[in-house]
Amino acid sequence: MSFCLGLTGSIGMGKSTTAQLFADQGCAVWDADAAVHRLYGKGGAAVGLMQAAFPGAVENGEVSRAALKLIIGKDPAALKRIEAIVHPLVAQDRAAFRDKAQSDILVFDIPLLFETGGNAEMDAVACVTVDAQTQQERVLARGTMTVEQFRHILQKQMPIEEKMARANYVIETDTLEHAEAQVAEILADIRSKLSHA
Numbered sequence: 001m002s003f004c005l006g007l008t009g010s011i012g013m014g015k016s017t018t019a020q021l022f023a024d025q026g027c028a029v030w031d032a033d034a035a036v037h038r039l040y041g042k043g044g045a046a047v048g049l050m051q052a053a054f055p056g057a058v059e060n061g062e063v064s065r066a067a068l069k070l071i072i073g074k075d076p077a078a079l080k081r082i083e084a085i086v087h088p089l090v091a092q093d094r095a096a097f098r099d100k101a102q103s104d105i106l107v108f109d110i111p112l113l114f115e116t117g118g119n120a121e122m123d124a125v126a127c128v129t130v131d132a133q134t135q136q137e138r139v140l141a142r143g144t145m146t147v148e149q150f151r152h153i154l155q156k157q158m159p160i161e162e163k164m165a166r167a168n169y170v171i172e173t174d175t176l177e178h179a180e181a182q183v184a185e186i187l188a189d190i191r192s193k194l195s196h197a
């Protein structure tokens with residue numbers, strides 16, 4: 001049985017970047033947002049269900065994120081209905097990964113880990129964090145979201161202070177070097193616990 005480490009944090013705080021640091025240090029990584037991309041893509045398991053629920057959201061056989069954002073912009077409650085379709089499919093994808101992954105430590109990059117109760121399936125949780133201003137600057141610099149869309153997603157997520165308080169490890173993503181050192185410390189801590197178990 002592999003050790004399952006959940007990796008979470010608020011939007012744009014550095015989950016994907018930190019997940020890559022774990023991968024560089026030998027962990028197999030599963031990424032919830034990437035799973036959503038597969039589910040929304042051509043032939044993905046969410047396409048038919050989304051077509052039925054939001055006919056305008058499917059274009060050329062795939063779910064359009066731009067169309068979804070317009071739908072959510074007009075009707076914020078639509079996000080809940082999207083989640084009800086997507087989250088069970090994401091949970092299935094995660095279980096399939098866990099069943100076949102090989103490394104001693106598996107890392108699950110899950111933005112909504114605590115919000116969806118996924119932490120119950122983890123042996124430990126690491127939470128990434130950075131100050132609110134840097135967070136907003138990083139998200140808006142990607143150019144994929146307006147400040148209103150950013151705030152809407154942000155207010156749906158559990159406050160970062162609460163995520164940090166519930167996590168076993170906190171990783172500050174102020175610089176790459178600092179994050180890399182914290183990842184190495186966490187892996188050493190987990191591996192020493194595993195070797196004494």
Ligand SMILES: CC(C)(COP(=O)(O)OP(=O)(O)OC[C@H]1O[C@@H](n2cnc3c(N)ncnc32)[C@H](O)[C@@H]1O)[C@@H](O)C(=O)NCCC(=O)NCCS
Nearest residue numbers: 011012032033036065068069082083086090111144153156
């Ligand atoms: C709202 C959508 C269309 C925005 O797409 P876009 O490509 O612009 O952004 P992206 O998917 O990269 O998300 C950006 C950030 O917002 C977070 N986020 C996305 N959906 C949600 C949500 N329902 N609640 C809180 N945070 C969310 C992401 O995890 C990520 O941290 C898209 O995220 C979506 O379809 N979300 C619903 C599915 C979902 O709940 N995904 C969360 C991971 S399981």
Ligand SMILES: Nc1ncnc2c1ncn2[C@@H]1O[C@H](COP(=O)(O)OP(=O)(O)OP(=O)(O)O)[C@@H](O)[C@H]1O
Nearest residue numbers: 010011012013014015016017138173174175176179
């Ligand atoms: N340790 C770090 N040092 C400096 N910059 C970082 C660090 N970690 C992440 N960043 C930068 O912050 C931005 C957001 O990082 P990343 O995409 O990893 O966040 P995320 O939490 O996965 O985002 P999302 O919630 O939108 O999926 C990127 O531009 C990335 O380069």
